Amino acid sequence: MNPILSALPTTVFEVMSQLARETGAVNLGQGFPDDPGPLDVRRKAAEAVVDGWNQYPPMMGLPELREAAAKHYKHWQGLDLDPNSEIMVTSGATEAIAGALMALITPGDEVVLFEPMYDAYLPLVRRAGGIPKFVTLTPPHFGLTEEALARAFSPKTKVVLFNNPLNPTATIFGKADLDLLADFCVRHDAIAICDEVWEHVVFDGHRHASVLGRPDMRERTVKISSAGKIFSLTGWKVGLVMAAPAIMRVLSKAHQFLTFTTPPNLQAAVAFGLGKEDGYYEGMRADFQRSRDRFAAGLRDLGFAVLPSAGTYFLNVDIAPLGESDDVDFCRRLVTENGVAAIPVSAFYAEGAVKNVVRFCFAKRDATLDAALERLAARRPR
Numbered sequence: 102m103n104p105i106l107s108a109l110p111t112t113v114f115e116v117m118s119q120l121a122r123e124t125g126a127v128n129l130g131q132g133f134p135d136d137p138g139p140l141d142v143r144r145k146a147a148e149a150v151v152d153g154w155n156q157y158p159p160m161m162g163l164p165e166l167r168e169a170a171a172k173h174y175k176h177w178q179g180l181d182l183d184p185n186s187e188i189m190v191t192s193g194a195t196e197a198i199a200g201a202l203m204a205l206i207t208p209g210d211e212v213v214l215f216e217p218m219y220d221a222y223l224p225l226v227r228r229a230g231g232i233p234k235f236v237t238l239t240p241p242h243f244g245l246t247e248e249a250l251a252r253a254f255s256p257k258t259k260v261v262l263f264n265n266p267l268n269p270t271a272t273i274f275g276k277a278d279l280d281l282l283a284d285f286c287v288r289h290d291a292i293a294i295c296d297e298v299w300e301h302v303v304f305d306g307h308r309h310a311s312v313l314g315r316p317d318m319r320e321r322t323v324k325i326s327s328a329g330k331i332f333s334l335t336g337w338k339v340g341l342v343m344a345a346p347a348i349m350r351v352l353s354k355a356h357q358f359l360t361f362t363t364p365p366n367l368q369a370a371v372a373f374g375l376g377k378e379d380g381y382y383e384g385m386r387a388d389f390q391r392s393r394d395r396f397a398a399g400l401r402d403l404g405f406a407v408l409p410s411a412g413t414y415f416l417n418v419d420i421a422p423l424g425e426s427d428d429v430d431f432c433r434r435l436v437t438e439n440g441v442a443a444i445p446v447s448a449f450y451a452e453g454a455v456k457n458v459v460r461f462c463f464a465k466r467d468a469t470l471d472a473a474l475e476r477l478a479a480r481r482p483r
Contacts, residue, residue: 105227112220113448117432121442127473130432130442132268132414134464138334139381142374149366158365160357162190166372170326170341173375177382178300178311180324186346189353190368192360193338194298194327195221200355201294201323201342202229202260210259213250217243217269217449219296222262231260237453240419241408243270245278250285258289263312266299266412269449269460273307273411283315292348293318298327301382303412304390313343320345323352328371333385333464339363339371389414389464396463399474414464417446421457428456435459439476 114130121128137143161167167184174180182188191197198221206212208230214222215236226233234253238244263282265274274282286293293312300309313322328339340363344352397407397416406419425431428445436442443461447454463470 103228105224109224113429113432113445114220117436117442117444120433120436124436124440126436126440126442127469127476128442129461129463129465129469129473130444132462132464133335134333134414135466135469136333136464138332139374139377142332142334142370142377145373146366146370149369153369154365156365158362158368160361161353162188162363163365163368163372166190166368166375169372169375170343174311174343178309178314180311180314180343182343183346187343187349189342189349189356190363191340191342191356192363193329194296194325194340196338196356196360197325197340197342198222198262198294198296199225199229200359201325201352202226202231202262203359204351204355205260205292205294205323205348206231207259209257211255211257213253213258213261213291214451215245215263215267216451216453217267217446217455218262218451219264219268220449223451226262232257233451234258235452237450238267238270239455240270240417240458243267243272245274245281247281250281254285254289254291256289258291261286261291261293262296263293264296265312266303266309268299268413269415269417269444269446271408271410271413271415271417273303273309276310279310279312279315283312283318286321287317290321292321292323294323294325296325298325298330299413300326301331302386302389302414304386304393305411307411320347323348328367328374332371332374337367337371339367392463392465392467392470395467396461396470396474399470400461400477403474403477403480405477408458410463414462416461416463417458418461419457420459426456428459432459435477435480439480441473441476 117130167188171184206229212231313324324343326341329335408417446458
């Protein structure tokens, strides 16, 4: 057995989801919406199965999807991308991240990771032979500092794996953060793998800016996006990878020997969706923002200290004012005693875990959120 994978414990996400099933809890732990996703995009996928091509599509992805992606990112983020040499379709963003790490790391290379982080990052880095170097971010703002980056970067730094907007903290890194990160990448000749799957799920007037668009980063950035997050269709697993041709040639080799391709009907539907009018994206964000505000107000009414949420499907609370100091124990009691599943944010750290923050998913129907709030109202203080 491979020791890196066989030694991994059962994740807290599996534990909480299992407890939610066993107890009939309202599951606000796992990050997916109640909504089935835009009907016209789903219909396009169904039509493409019946009437379209169901054999192998091109390895790099359907030309119509790559062209749609180039137009989409030119419109929304001002990026000039060649659909033929700088855009690739993968079977989800996690495949794209795994492939990028396999393609760019040689054993012993150092990889800068920002914790709290998506749980797949660390095992994928280690499996690729990378040596993780952590930048620990702390609440309530989870911002970057020059001092923290200076401790993590070294002459051995090969890759930086950067998530913006950041899951699980629901924060957005601004221009100053991106400029600081770009400066360190250029200074250390490092490549930034940018997990930007939440780029459209941003609130309060924010508009996503990609590291790919920063000065001097065009030739050293891998941008990764997810149709599952753009269209609230998390089960579709259609990823988009963007990089300069020299990098893309290597990324495509990893993709070729991982999944090779992605269902063509889903690709056709995503191509259609990327061309939707701005009103779809604005309406989607407004709907999620309304759910965020509704749930945040309910939590505050119950005495929870709610942390800012600028994007993603998530809202975090600080449990320290409640007299709580162990987020894992708190979440176990919450699901078993109150019937609400949440996720302890300490699970997203490898070092220096913050133990007083708990994450809820608010991308749910009003009835689901109201049921959770009703159960939380019965929570017994310690």
